[in-house]
Structures are given as C-alpha cells and as structure tokens.
Amino acid sequence: MKFPIHLFLFLILIMTTSGLVEPGLICFVEAGEEIVILKTNQKIPQYNLPAEAFKKALSYPVREFDIEGDLSKGRKLIEKIKQDKPRLIFAIGDKATFLAKEGFSDVPIIFSMVLNWKKLDLSKNKNITGISLDVPPESQFTHLKLIAPQVSRIGVIYSPEASQELIRRAREISSGLGIELVEIQVTSEKEVKKAWDRIKNRIDALWMVADPIVITRENFEFLQKQTLQQKIPFLGYSESFVKAGALLSVSPDYETIGSQAASITLQILKDKQKPWDIQVTEPIGTVIILNKATAKKLGLSLPDSILQLVNRTFE
Amino acid sequence: MFFRIARYLLISFLFLESTQALGADNGASIFFYNPDANLKDVSVLKARVGNYLKKTNISMDFQPFIKFEVMIQQIEARKPSFLIISSWYYPILAQKYPLTPLLIPIKNGQKGYKKVLVTLEDIQDLKELSGKTLATTPLGDNTPELLAYNFFKNNPVDISSMKIITVPKDVDALLAVSYKRVNLAMVVPNNIDILKAINPAVAKIKIIYTSPEILHPLLVVLKDYASAEEVEKIKSIFLKMSESPDGKEVLNLLNYDGWIVPDEEILGHLE
Numbered sequence: 001m002k003f004p005i006h007l008f009l010f011l012i013l014i015m016t017t018s019g020l021v022e023p024g025l026i027c028f029v030e031a032g033e034e035i036v037i038l039k040t041n042q043k044i045p046q047y048n049l050p051a052e053a054f055k056k057a058l059s060y061p062v063r064e065f066d067i068e069g070d071l072s073k074g075r076k077l078i079e080k081i082k083q084d085k086p087r088l089i090f091a092i093g094d095k096a097t098f099l100a101k102e103g104f105s106d107v108p109i110i111f112s113m114v115l116n117w118k119k120l121d122l123s124k125n126k127n128i129t130g131i132s133l134d135v136p137p138e139s140q141f142t143h144l145k146l147i148a149p150q151v152s153r154i155g156v157i158y159s160p161e162a163s164q165e166l167i168r169r170a171r172e173i174s175s176g177l178g179i180e181l182v183e184i185q186v187t188s189e190k191e192v193k194k195a196w197d198r199i200k201n202r203i204d205a206l207w208m209v210a211d212p213i214v215i216t217r218e219n220f221e222f223l224q225k226q227t228l229q230q231k232i233p234f235l236g237y238s239e240s241f242v243k244a245g246a247l248l249s250v251s252p253d254y255e256t257i258g259s260q261a262a263s264i265t266l267q268i269l270k271d272k273q274k275p276w277d278i279q280v281t282e283p284i285g286t287v288i289i290l291n292k293a294t295a296k297k298l299g300l301s302l303p304d305s306i307l308q309l310v311n312r313t314f315e
Numbered sequence: 316m317f318f319r320i321a322r323y324l325l326i327s328f329l330f331l332e333s334t335q336a337l338g339a340d341n342g343a344s345i346f347f348y349n350p351d352a353n354l355k356d357v358s359v360l361k362a363r364v365g366n367y368l369k370k371t372n373i374s375m376d377f378q379p380f381i382k383f384e385v386m387i388q389q390i391e392a393r394k395p396s397f398l399i400i401s402s403w404y405y406p407i408l409a410q411k412y413p414l415t416p417l418l419i420p421i422k423n424g425q426k427g428y429k430k431v432l433v434t435l436e437d438i439q440d441l442k443e444l445s446g447k448t449l450a451t452t453p454l455g456d457n458t459p460e461l462l463a464y465n466f467f468k469n470n471p472v473d474i475s476s477m478k479i480i481t482v483p484k485d486v487d488a489l490l491a492v493s494y495k496r497v498n499l500a501m502v503v504p505n506n507i508d509i510l511k512a513i514n515p516a517v518a519k520i521k522i523i524y525t526s527p528e529i530l531h532p533l534l535v536v537l538k539d540y541a542s543a544e545e546v547e548k549i550k551s552i553f554l555k556m557s558e559s560p561d562g563k564e565v566l567n568l569l570n571y572d573g574w575i576v577p578d579e580e581i582l583g584h585l586e
Contacts, residue, residue: 053481056456057479057481136490136494138490138494138514138516139487139490142486142490142510142513142514143486145513145514146486146509146510146513149513176514176515176516177513177514177515177516178515253482253483253487255481255483256480256481256482256483256487259479259480259481259482260480262478262480263448263478263479263480266478267478271446281496282496284450284480284482284487284488284490284491284496284497285480285481285482285483285487286483286484286486286487287483304567304568304570305509305570307567308570309484309486311483313359
C-alpha cells in the first residue's frame with residue numbers, strides 16, 4: 001500500500017514540533033538516506049542561520065553534527081558519520097569543511113561560511129562545491145549607488161596577491177554600472193598611506209576589500225578618518241567597519257546561504273548533477289548596514305525608499 | 316491536491332502548537348508579523364511603534380516577530396489584543412482564532428500590491444518554469460506553498476519542481492536574476508524601476524507573469540482578548556497615524572501612507 005504523502009508530512013510535522021525527536025533528526029530514515037549538516041561550532045550563532053534555512057527549504061531527512069571547533073573531536077564524528085553513509089554533506093565553517101573534505105571523497109559536499117575558500121584547493125576534489133562569502137562586486141556597487149547615487153569613481157587599494165581575481169571581476173562589471181574603478185596596488189601594509197595620497201583626489205568613493213595585506217587596524221582608522229575629512233563615502237565589507245565609522249557595508253546574508261545550499265542539494269540529489277559541474281557560487285542575499293551619522297556628515301539625503309533596503313543602522 | 320496539502324500542513328501546525336485555552340488575562344499587546352518586510356532587526360520597529368503608542372497615551376506593547384511559529388507560541392502565552400499580519404496568513408489564523416479585520420494600510424492609494432515574475436530567459440509559458448531556480452523574498456515558513464497559493468493562484472505552475480531561494484530583499488533577487496545566478500525572480504515592479512535607473516543590467520530582464528493583487532498586512536483584533544473600548548481606541552490611533560510626525564515615522568518605516576477601514580470588497584477578498 002502506498003503511504004499517503006500528506007500523512008507522512010503530517011507525522012514529520014508532529015515529531016519535529018512536539019519535541020519527540022532531536023532537532024534536525026527526522027525518523028523513518030534508513031542508512032544512506034540522510035543529509036548531514038556538519039557545523040564547525042554551533043555555539044557561534046552565525047553558523048546556525050544557514051543550517052536553519054537549509055532545513056526549512058528541504059524535505060529530505062537531515063541530521064546535524066557539531067564538531068565544537070575541535071578537529072580531533074571532529075575526526076571521531078566523521079568516522080561515525082561514515083558508518084551512516086550520508087547522501088550529502090552540508091559543511092558550515094572552515095573546520096567542518098576541512099574535515100568533510102578530508103573524510104569523504106565520494107559523498108557530495110556543499111561548503112559554506114568559509115573564509116577564503118580558494119585556499120581549500122578543490123582541484124582534486126570532484127565531490128565538492130559550495131557558496132563563497134564573497135558578495136559580488138556588482139551587488140556592492142549597486143547598493144553603494146543606491147545610497148550615494150553621485151558616485152562614479154570608486155577607488156580601491158589592494159594587493160594583487162590576495163585580491164587580483166576580485167578586482168578583475170570588479171573591473172569587468174564597473175563600466176556597465178557607469179563606474180570608473182580607480183585601482184592602486186600595494187604589496188605591503190606600509191604602502192597604504194602613500195597609496196591613499198595617490199588616489200584621494202581621483203575618487204568619489206573608497207571600496208575596502210577583504211585584503212589581509214591592506215587591512216590592519218591602523219590602516220582602517222587612517223582611511224576612515226581621511227575619507228570622512230574628504231567627504232568620500234567609504235564602503236566596507238562588515239558591520240564592524242560601519243560601527244567604527246565607514247558609511248556602508250554589504251555583507252552576505254547567512255540564511256540565504258542556507259537557502260542556496262538547499263537549492264544546490266536539489267541540483268545534486270534530484271537533478272542528478274555532479275558537484276564538480278556546479279560552480280562555486282557567490283552569496284546572492286545581502287545584509288546592508290549603514291552609519292547614519294556618517295551619511296549625515298557626508299551630506300547624503302536618504303529617502304525612506306532607500307532606508308527600506310537597510311537592515312541595520314548605526315546613529 | 317498540492318495546495319490542499321500545503322493548507323493542511325499550515326493549519327495542522329497551528330493546531331498542534333495550541334495547547335492552552337483561550338481567554339485568561341489580557342496581554343494588551345499588538346503583535347506584528349510580515350515576512351515580506353525586510354526586517355532583520357526588529358528593534359527599531361519595536362522602538363518606533365512603542366514610542367508612538369506611548370505618546371498617544373495608550374498602554375500597549377508592540378512586538379514584531381521574524382518567525383511565524385514564535386508568534387503563534389506567543390499568542391498562546393501572552394494573548395495579545397491585536398495582530399498586524401500578512402494577508403495570506405489571515406485565513407489560516409482565522410480558522411483558529413476569532414479574528415476581525417479592523418484596518419488595512421494603503422500605499423499610493425492602493426490597498427495591496429502585485430508581484431511580477433522576471434527573467435532573462437526566453438520563457439513563453441508558465442509550464443516551462445519546472446526545474447527553474449527562483450529568488451524571492453520569504454513569505455513565511457512555507458514560502459513555496461504560500462507562493463503557489465497566493466501568487467500563482469489558478470495557474471499551471473508546479474512549485475514543487477522548482478528551487479526556491481529566499482533572499483532578504485527584492486534588490487538581491489533582481490541582481491541575482493540579472494547576473495544569471497538564478498533563472499527567475501519574483502519582485503515588486505516598482506523595485507525594478509528603482510534599480511534599473513542605477514544598474515543597466517537590470518533593464519534587460521523581462522516580466523513574464525503578474526500575480527493577482529495581494530492585500531497589504533491587516534490590523535486585526537483577537538476578539539476574546541480585547542474590549543470594545545480598546546478596539547475603538549486602537550482604530551482611532553491608527554487612522555490618525557499619518558497626522559503626527561511620530562506616526563509618519565512609523566508609517567515610513569512600514570512603507571505605507573496611512574490606514575483605512577476595509578470595505579466589503581476587501582473583506583470578501585479575505586474570505
């Protein structure tokens with residue numbers, strides 16, 4: 001007899017909402033049927049957001065594991081997970097991704113929340129794809145132009161070693177947005193102040209990229225002060241910069257990352273695509289943080305239609 | 316069949332969560348749940364509305380929610396007098412609670428809005444949406460089902476075959492479709508106009524479907540938890556919201572121009 005789908009779903013609902021089963025673990029699961037969520041550390045709230053969105057978007061059985069930031073504990077967990085023969089692993093964070101990559105060569109892995117994912121060196125891993133943390137430049141520039149429409153020349157100080165690919169992408173899309181990208185290359189953090197002197201009169205906004213060679217506390221404070229003095233909007237990449245005085249940040253929305261991972265899961269499990277054929281994708285959802293005090297100092301008028309786009313403001 | 320299952324699931328969920336009896340003490344609160352609003356940080360909305368209500372000399376707590384299930388739990392626990400809820404949740408909640416719609420907000424004279432389906436691809440028929448990836452703002456905990464029921468009503472769209480990616484705001488969905496990261500986006504048409512003035516890539520997308528009109532969120536009373544006097548007071552405060560600077564601030568934050576009493580057509584639409 002065929003088991004009615006609505007009864008099945010209803011039973012799942014009862015069990016997951018009434019506390020009969022552990023969160024993330026749904027019964028009626030045979031070995032080899034589960035999707036595994038592997039978290040680097042669930043005490044870090046940011047890691048839970050993609051996991052929740054992922055589970056919400058999928059009707060597959062899901063089981064969660066937390067390595068608690070501990071690689072040796074994680075390796076033991078990996079051995080346990082291997083026995084269950086999961087269908088797919090959604091790895092959240094650097095350590096979870098590292099262990100999943102190390103432990104599985106034939107199970108599809110979707111990575112997320114990995115800083116600098118290119119360091120993973122996926123060239124030999126045909127079972128891995130994922131979602132990066134790099135908000136695409138077109139999204140960053142479009143949001144900047146929504147807040148500061150007068151911007152047409154965006155300056156960027158970067159090191160080719162860390163940011164060449166990102167800058168190439170930014171160069172490609174900037175002309176389509178009516179933006180001139182004014183680039184200055186540096187090879188050490190000590191060159192940043194001189195780079196600013198060379199760039200400051202040629203730009204009407206400064207874009208800070210997540211470049212470890214450029215960004216130090218001292219350099220950020222210097223650039224933040226200088227841009228404010230020159231009334232130049234400063235586009236950062238995380239909330240902490242905006243809190244410290246940058247005009248705006250455009251960062252990835254972690255729930256959307258979970259939703260994207262669910263979509264990739266369907267590509268793999270339902271559409272039978274190979275992970276290797278699915279390019280590592282960029283996050284499409286963004287969180288916009290605005291410093292209203294800085295906007296005021298820059299003389300920007302912010303209509304309500306624009307403020308609607310902003311997720312959080314600092315006064 | 317699909318819609319029946321979706322509806323069944325939602326209603327089942329609500330009844331499953333409710334274990335306490337109605338009645339008891341009055342929470343004197345207004346609960347707010349609108350997943351289509353871009354609210355990551357509800358504290359600003361809570362503070363602004365709270366400030367407005369305080370200035371109108373009414374002792375009423377305002378509590379926005381990001382998650383539907385949390386609001387349901389809190390309805391049971393705190394028994395609020397009023398709710399502001401997405402119109403698509405009204406018929407679901409009305410099956411469980413004795414609700415009466417009091418007011419509906421308007422924007423540019425409109426009591427609702429439409430969404431459009433946009434793409435860069437050559438799609439001639441909605442049947443071709445099968446297997447495609449769609450970016451949209453969330454409609455709630457069951458976005459695909461709610462999307463099918465509200466936005467593709469009476470149309471041959473098999474949502475279960477599609478991949479739905481929920482994003483915080485229309486701009487994200489529009490950029491994703493314009494740069495080919497998804498096949499489709501469901502957005503409010505006005506947001507296309509705002510964005511294409513800034514980013515020409517957005518101008519290349521085309522509209523392939525327009526949804527039926529979706530009503531704005533409704534202010535409703537939970538009849539068992541509010542007195543007639545409270546109802547009249549809240550109605551009066553909301554109807555006058557556009558007349559004070561504090562009220563205008565709240566309306567701006569919610570992106571509305573004011574509130575009106577729903578007419579027969581609106582009430583009929585809700586049924």
